[in-house]
Amino acid sequence: MLSFDLHKRKVLTLFLLLLFAWSLFGVNWQEGVMHSSGIGPAAEIFAAMFTPDLSLDILILAIESSWLTLAYATAGMSLALILALIIGILASGVLASGKRSRTYMKGSFRGVLGFMRAIHELVWAWLFVASFGLSPYAAIFALAIPYGGILGRIFADMINDVPEEPILALKATGASRLQCLFYGYLPSVKNSMISYTMYRYECAVRSSAIMSFVGLGGLGYQIQLSLNDLHYDEVWTFIYFLIILVILIDGWSNMLRKRMQL
Amino acid sequence: MSNQNILEINQISKNYERKIALSSLSFIVEKGELIALIGPSGAGKTTLLNLLATILQPDSGEVIVDGKPITQYADQKKRAKKIGIIRQQFDLVGQLAVIHNVLAGRLADWGFFKSLFSLFIPQEKQVAMKALERVGLPDKAYERTSNLSGGEQQRVALARLLMQKPEIILADEPVASLDPARADDILDMLTKIAKEEHQTVIASLHSVEYARKYFTRLIALKNGELFFDLPAEHVTDEQLQDLYQLKELK
Ligand SMILES: Nc1ncnc2c1ncn2[C@@H]1O[C@H](COP(=O)(O)OP(=O)(O)O)[C@@H](O)[C@H]1O
Ligand SMILES: [Mg+2]
Numbered sequence: 001m002l003s004f005d006l007h008k009r010k011v012l013t014l015f016l017l018l019l020f021a022w023s024l025f026g027v028n029w030q031e032g033v034m035h036s037s038g039i040g041p042a043a044e045i046f047a048a049m050f051t052p053d054l055s056l057d058i059l060i061l062a063i064e065s066s067w068l069t070l071a072y073a074t075a076g077m078s079l080a081l082i083l084a085l086i087i088g089i090l091a092s093g094v095l096a097s098g099k100r101s102r103t104y105m106k107g108s109f110r111g112v113l114g115f116m117r118a119i120h121e122l123v124w125a126w127l128f129v130a131s132f133g134l135s136p137y138a139a140i141f142a143l144a145i146p147y148g149g150i151l152g153r154i155f156a157d158m159i160n161d162v163p164e165e166p167i168l169a170l171k172a173t174g175a176s177r178l179q180c181l182f183y184g185y186l187p188s189v190k191n192s193m194i195s196y197t198m199y200r201y202e203c204a205v206r207s208s209a210i211m212s213f214v215g216l217g218g219l220g221y222q223i224q225l226s227l228n229d230l231h232y233d234e235v236w237t238f239i240y241f242l243i244i245l246v247i248l249i250d251g252w253s254n255m256l257r258k259r260m261q262l
Numbered sequence: 263m264s265n266q267n268i269l270e271i272n273q274i275s276k277n278y279e280r281k282i283a284l285s286s287l288s289f290i291v292e293k294g295e296l297i298a299l300i301g302p303s304g305a306g307k308t309t310l311l312n313l314l315a316t317i318l319q320p321d322s323g324e325v326i327v328d329g330k331p332i333t334q335y336a337d338q339k340k341r342a343k344k345i346g347i348i349r350q351q352f353d354l355v356g357q358l359a360v361i362h363n364v365l366a367g368r369l370a371d372w373g374f375f376k377s378l379f380s381l382f383i384p385q386e387k388q389v390a391m392k393a394l395e396r397v398g399l400p401d402k403a404y405e406r407t408s409n410l411s412g413g414e415q416q417r418v419a420l421a422r423l424l425m426q427k428p429e430i431i432l433a434d435e436p437v438a439s440l441d442p443a444r445a446d447d448i449l450d451m452l453t454k455i456a457k458e459e460h461q462t463v464i465a466s467l468h469s470v471e472y473a474r475k476y477f478t479r480l481i482a483l484k485n486g487e488l489f490f491d492l493p494a495e496h497v498t499d500e501q502l503q504d505l506y507q508l509k510e511l512k
Contacts, residue, residue: 169353169419172315173426174342174370179377183366187357 048232058234061222062241069218070245072136073208076143077201083148087113088155094185095177110156116149121207125214139216143204154196158189191260198253205245267329268293268430268462269314274323276309276486283309284486286323291462293429296453298473298494299466301483302506307466310483311434314464315347328429339370346428348419348436348452356408360399363407363418364390367425393421397451413444420451431456433465437472445469449476470502 089095091109096102121142128138167184175183212218219238226234269291276284284306291297299307312318314325316332325332327344335341354363361384368386369377376385384390394400397417402410407418416436423431436452437445449465453476456463467473473480474494482489482505489505490497 163352165349165352166355168317169347169349170355170366170369171338172317172342172345172347173367173422174339175366175377176338176369176374178374179369179372182378182381183358183362183369184355187355187362190357 045232045235048236051233052236052240053231053233054237058237062219062237065212065217065219065222065238066241066245069208069212069220069242070205072139072143072211072216072218073201073204075136075140076208077147077197077204079140079144080147080151080200080204081197083116083144084151084155087148088152089159089181091152091156092159092185094159094181097177106156110153113149113152113156117146117153118149119146121146121211122214125211125216129214129216134215136216139208139211142211143207147200147204147207151197151200155189155193158192158196159185162188191257194260195253195257198249198256202246202249202253205249206242209242266292268327269464270326271314272324272326274310274313274320274325276306276313276318276320282486284313284320287483287486287488288323289481289488289491291430291464293462294457294460295462295479296456296477297462297464297479297481298477299464299481299483300468300470300473300505301489303468305483306486307483308434309486311347311432311464311466314430315345315432316341317347342370342426342428344428345430345432346423346426347432347434348416348423349434350436350439353419354407354415354422356406358407359404360394360407360410360418361387361390361403364393364403364421364425367393367422367427370426390421390425393424394418396424396455397421413440413448416440416444416448417451420448420455424455427459428461430462430464433463435466435468438468445472453477 087109091106091113093102093106096105124145125138125142128142132138162185166188167180170180170184209218209220209223212220212222213224215221219242223235223238226232226238267290271287271289271291273286273288274284275282275286287306287310299310301307309318313320314332316335327335332341335344355366358366362381365380365384365386368389372380372385379385391400391403394403397420399414399417399421402414402418407415410418431452433452437448440448449472452465453463455461463477465477474497478494479492480494480497481491482501484505490501492501
């Protein structure tokens with residue numbers, strides 16, 4: 001049995017390698033990949049890396065856009081977290097009464113989560129902007145849906161990986177399914193949930209910046225405007241702000257993690 | 263008469279695929295008895311305890327708890343008042359504070375909102391602290407359970423059982439992973455508390471010494487069958503030798 005599994009794994013590895021090799025042939029290396037005018041703009045862009053524009057109005061604009069990017073990411077993540085907790089717990093099937101209803105519940109809610117994350121946040125953003133126009137809600141929902149799907153799926157998996165013994169012991173003390181959830185499953189996965197949510201929050205900040213290309217405002221939007229005007233030094237100011245945001249969140253999540261380990 | 267018999271086990275059998283774990287086992291337990299289940303590993307002790315705790319279902323036969331078939335205790339909360347089980351250490355939720363693991367013994371009596379609220383402000387704290395005092399851990403109430411040693415965790419599980427107050431305590435190798443001093447400590451505590459609360463205990467043990475020291479009746483299993491069932495002081499060394507002998511001489 002084991003050797004069969006190992007064998008299967010090797011076949012899978014080989015298949016993936018072949019797929020990768022084939023994909024390289026799929027790229028048209030001759031045209032399109034490189035900028036037609038050659039190395040010029042690239043050199044300019046990278047030279048500007050060392051001379052970001054630090055004038056006061058650009059800094060103020062950068063701070064404002066960072067704030068907007070962070071605000072969208074935070075609101076989107078908060079909503080995503082609520083969605084993920086509710087749907088993720090349902091998708092773990094631990095609240096189902098029998099075996100049949102558990103399978104049914106797991107299948108259907110995992111399906112919902114799959115649908116939510118199958119569509120990229122940018123696509124959701126386009127859809128929402130097309131339907132409601134440029135409103136903050138478009139950005140927040142566009143983030144919340146796929147991130148809720150990703151978090152929910154991971155939460156459901158984490159809950160399903162909780163060791164069985166403590167839960168059985170709780171049931172033996174007469175705990176109901178909801179009581180088992182709050183005394184067994186959730187305390188067991190709380191720390192991993194927080195860590196993973198923080199990691200995703202970092203990703204959400206980046207997504208939020210990108211999403212502003214759609215026209216929702218924020219760091220990405222400013223980068224796009226400056227790029228169009230060929231103001232590469234401004235571009236780098238905004239990029240550095242984005243990096244600072246991500247580093248700050250990373251620091252915060254490290255602090256949280258340390259405190260949880262006590 | 264049937265009031266005295268807290269537990270009747272009638273011809274229960276249990277197979278795992280082709281393997282016979284228990285074959286047609288019967289015995290009767292009176293209220294307040296302290297019973298040690300002994301026998302070589304693989305004899306069926308864990309299977310028997312899990313059947314009594316309804317973690318497993320028997321293939322045939324029935325278990326009667328306090329005059330009523332165990333299958334009629336459909337309500338998990340009522341069953342928890344009759345039967346409680348304590349196993350090896352990994353039975354606690356490691357990430358919870360000790361006091362919440364102890365209070366989990368009250369979940370059968372608590373509604374959902376009370377139990378949720380208690381995670382923020384512990385309810386019935388005095389009772390829980392008293393239970394922790396009885397097992398000798400009054401100063402560990404707010405520590406994270408996984409930070410406690412094995413012996414301490416086993417005492418927390420005992421405190422939880424004190425809160426649950428089942429009439430019958432099942433214990434599967436409760437001291438298997440503890441050093442001898444701790445093991446003595448736990449067994450002493452378990453049997454003393456059970457006597458004080460008039461509880462019935464059925465504990466599986468791998469050590470015959472402990473069985474003789476703390477329990478009044480020894481039930482020996484071998485290959486899923488009853489090997490002997492005697493008062494502790496009547497068990498002879500010869501019988502024990504037979505019990506643990508690898509192959510019977512024919
Ligand atoms: N989940 C299981 N699947 C298959 N066989 C099992 C399982 N659990 C126990 N057994 C078998 O049933 C027999 C009794 O096991 P158990 O009740 O654990 O014995 P003990 O606790 O006395 O060591 C053993 O032969 C064991 O191999
Ligand atoms: Mg066993």
